[in-house]
Amino acid sequence: AQKITQTQPGMFVQEKEAVTLDCTYDTSDQSYGLFWYKQPSSGEMIFLIYQGSYDEQNATEGRYSLNFQKARKSANLVISASQLGDSAMYFCAMRDVDAGNMLTFGGGTRLMVKP
Amino acid sequence: GAGVSQSPRYKVTKRGQDVALRCDPISGHVSLYWYRQALGQGPEFLTYFNYEAQQDKSGLPNDRFSAERPEGSISTLTIQRTEQRDSAMYRCASSPDRGRDEQYFGPGTRLTVT
Numbered sequence: 001a002q003k004i005t006q007t008q009p010g011m012f013v014q015e016k017e018a019v020t021l022d023c024t025y026d027t028s029d030q031s032y033g034l035f036w037y038k039q040p041s042s043g044e045m046i047f048l049i050y051q052g053s054y055d056e057q058n059a060t061e062g063r064y065s066l067n068f069q070k071a072r073k074s075a076n077l078v079i080s081a082s083q084l085g086d087s088a089m090y091f092c093a094m095r096d097v098d099a100g101n102m103l104t105f106g107g108g109t110r111l112m113v114k115p
Numbered sequence: 116g117a118g119v120s121q122s123p124r125y126k127v128t129k130r131g132q133d134v135a136l137r138c139d140p141i142s143g144h145v146s147l148y149w150y151r152q153a154l155g156q157g158p159e160f161l162t163y164f165n166y167e168a169q170q171d172k173s174g175l176p177n178d179r180f181s182a183e184r185p186e187g188s189i190s191t192l193t194i195q196r197t198e199q200r201d202s203a204m205y206r207c208a209s210s211p212d213r214g215r216d217e218q219y220f221g222p223g224t225r226l227t228v229t
Contacts (some may be wrong), residue, residue: 004157035217045158045206045220091157100171101210102148103218105157 003027004094004106012112013082020067021077021109023092029053033095034075035103036066040088048090051075079111087113117141119209119221127227128197136192136224140209147190148218149182152204161205164190197228 003026013019025034036048051059051066059066067076079086089110093103120139128134140147146165150158160174166187175181179197184190194201204225208218 037220043204044222045208047217047219050217093157100163101146102160102163102171102174103150103158103208104160108155108157 004092004104006090006092006106006109008109009107010110010112012114013079013086015084015113015115016081018078018080019082019111021079021090021092021111023075023077023106025073025075025092025094027073027094027096029096029098031097033097034066034068035093035095036064036075036077037091037093037105038086038088039091039108040085045091049077082113084113084115087111119207119219121205121207121221121224123224124222125225125227127229130197130199130228132197133193133195134197134226136194136205136226138190138192138207138209138221140188140190140207141211141219142188144209144211144219146210146212146218147184148208148210149190149192150206150208152206152223154203158206161192194226197226199228202226202228 005024032053034051038046049061049064051068063080065078089108091108092106122137148163149161152158162172164184179195182192204223206223207221210218
């Protein structure tokens, strides 16, 4: 069974500063994928970034980077130069390759960017 | 191009009524997933299709829930004899290649059972 844990229910960050959102996972699979999604107050689910378990380099997408530490089973999201529009819920998810590629989500972290 | 669309966006129904929720995936996407999201929580898997074949329905809570995707495109999630505990956001996602790429989510259907 898979499990995704996001230990920070809510976080504040000052505008223009960097912030790290924690995500740890538990799986016995060797092949898996890790995702981060953003859910603003409008309710949509916006894909941010993806990391494959065999990728040697950390994924980056603009201001988003994924700090992947395989031995620790962590996949933290780093947002650089926070903007007011970054205020939202952030979900970490893992893809179960052996079970149809459905996503298992963590409980989410609510990020609030202060002006 | 158009993203994943879902209809209706909001549905209020009385306990005991049947509801049908529709998902129109991105054109050409092979895989279609249904998730349910309670307020303040992450989405939970319900079922998924590759083309028209339902591959896994292990996440469906009970036999009042069913889903179909008869022509490998549009999908319908049906809840029979709705109960208040069925109230949630129901989300559909599609993926181009059996989920090996990112899943693109629709806006969701907010279901309220009174």
